Amino acid sequence: MTALGTSGSIIGRFANPGRFLALANGVLPVAWALTVLFFVAGLYVAFFDSPPDYQQGDTVRIMYIHVPAAWMALFTYVTMAVAAFVGLIWKHVLAELYAKAVAPVGAAFTFICLVTGSLWGKPMWGAWWVWDARLTSVLVLFFLYVGYMALVDAFDDEQRGINAGACLLLVGAINIPIIKFSVDWWNTLHQPASIIRMDGATVDKSMLLPLLLMAGAFHFLFIALAVFRLRTEIFARKYRAASLRGAA
């Protein structure tokens, strides 16, 4: 097993597993409470207290799930890629475990994004799926998550799996700007960005509120799941180390 954090470095000082476990116990209840609060408020405003769209009618409400899920799908991947990089270079144990811990969470967000997008595409565009650059690049993101999980578990030695996975994550990171800018670089059926754009959001205020509430809900859900799963990974590694010592 690698050394638990290089205590001399800044990263090592602020994020060793012991300190993380203590922090996790404090963070988890708060994160879960905020998740519930934001989901209740967000879903209420999304379904009962926001207007339909002038063209799309009530189907626009799919946006309040679809868009936050898409944001989180990208965000999760970026955090994993950064952690993989830190893990590869500085051999920091928390960074190494982080990507492995949150990969299923990111895959789930991507899956939600694809499914809700499909359900939205049929009534609005007239097709469940098209192979335009945006949809295809998000599907590739889903495969990257699934491929990462398969690769990490494909080695007998956990450390080798984590290292191989980290390389895949870093190579796959090139897909993130492709997803983001696909709608600007090429003609796509998917419309361009509405919120994160240079000239300000093109969503009316009454629709922006539920969207931001739901985005908050998804973020807190992500924090809760990430902390929970990372804690589980640390326990699992401690358990394996202890049972190895017991066997020897």
Add this chain to the structure above:
Amino acid sequence: MAMNKKERLQFSLLILAALGLATAIALFALRKNVSYFFTPQQVQELRQLDDARVKEGYVFRLGGLVKQGSLEKTSDDLLIKFIVTDELRDQKVEYKGIAPDLFREGQGVVATGSLKGDVFVATVLLAKHDEKYTPPELAKEMKKLHSEKTGKPDDKKAGKPE
């Protein structure tokens, strides 16, 4: 790998820079093939170059806005004729089938089909909407303001060509 921290950092950054460059070059080479549709202007340009992708009878996708005032219903209930425009060029389109709910004048469309003479005969018609989300009352209000300003009733364009 017997590399120290600094060597690992340099090695990784070098590999990532090389991969990024390779992807950028690949995407640049693919830029014409990755597009989901051609605009009427692009179709015109490709026709002039005698490009095989837009030859008569070859299937491709055409995208743009349905030109205001161009939609014609025919005696055949399912056959519609309209013009797709990117505000530079126009392309005549015929489509037989059920159009999506969002299909109307001023709205974005992507049609799959092929050229038959000057007319694009579509077999699949998809609606493309823009990135603006607005409640109905506000849209009506904006439309009214717009027509007061220009003095023309109901002449609001749904969006710009992308």
